[in-house]
Amino acid sequence: MMPFNNLGFVFKHFGSLVYSKEVLEDLCLFLKPFSNEESVLDVGAGTGVMSEFAYRCNGALKFTAVDPAEGMLKYAPEYLETHVGTAEALPFENDSFDAVFMGESLHHFHDIDAALAEVVRVLKDDGRLFIYDFDRGTFLGKCVCFMERVFGEPANFYEPSVLKEELESHGFSVTVMKHGWRYTVSASL
Numbered sequence: 001m002m003p004f005n006n007l008g009f010v011f012k013h014f015g016s017l018v019y020s021k022e023v024l025e026d027l028c029l030f031l032k033p034f035s036n037e038e039s040v041l042d043v044g045a046g047t048g049v050m051s052e053f054a055y056r057c058n059g060a061l062k063f064t065a066v067d068p069a070e071g072m073l074k075y076a077p078e079y080l081e082t083h084v085g086t087a088e089a090l091p092f093e094n095d096s097f098d099a100v101f102m103g104e105s106l107h108h109f110h111d112i113d114a115a116l117a118e119v120v121r122v123l124k125d126d127g128r129l130f131i132y133d134f135d136r137g138t139f140l141g142k143c144v145c146f147m148e149r150v151f152g153e154p155a156n157f158y159e160p161s162v163l164k165e166e167l168e169s170h171g172f173s174v175t176v177m178k179h180g181w182r183y184t185v186s187a188s189l
């Protein structure tokens with residue numbers, strides 16, 4: 001397993017390097033329809049890298065983060081309300097959030113179906129989901145997948161078309177944006 005509890009300093013200072021300009025543009029576009037004060041949940045937030053980028057797009061949103069690794073969460077910015085927990089058992093009431101983010105975290109979840117069911121549960125009726133991850137159908141995606149398996153991670157990487165079908169089976173309408181070996185998903189219930 002990756003020792004995320006001890007990697008907070010690394011992700012705080014270098015985690016943003018994994019995000020490309022195109023991914024950040026997609027994130028801002030995703031957030032464009034949101035009015036102020038809407039609530040967003042960053043699942044597998046780590047130190048809050050994706051929330052920090054989202055904050056630059058719209059700093060008036062109410063930001064919440066969940067992650068099993070306290071050693072990551074302790075580096076989160078102060079506007080991010082942090083909770084220790086997993087995607088498979090989110091510690092929130094039904095219909096709590098307008099949007100959920102997953103920034104290169106989905107592939108770490110052990111049970112993707114359980115995690116997506118939890119996302120649907122905590123999202124409001126017209127809630128939205130933004131995912132950023134690596135395409136296992138590409139050479140670099142395969143390399144990352146191999147490395148993560150070496151570390152004993154679940155390495156649940158998808159080809160975007162397969163993730164699209166998985167999300168649709170949970171009731172989402174899905175738009176995929178491919179950027180080389182990386183991709184984003186904007187989905188809505």
Ligand SMILES: C[S@@+](CC[C@H](N)C(=O)[O-])C[C@H]1O[C@@H](n2cnc3c(N)ncnc32)[C@H](O)[C@@H]1O
Pocket residue numbers: 004011015016043044045046047048049050066067068069072085086087088102103104105108109110
């Ligand atoms: C590669 S880091 C990404 C962190 C952050 N989202 C970012 O973009 O920098 C993956 C994160 O997923 C978290 N994680 C691992 N298993 C998880 C699970 N079952 N549920 C939620 N988060 C999990 C890890 O603790 C870690 O913080």
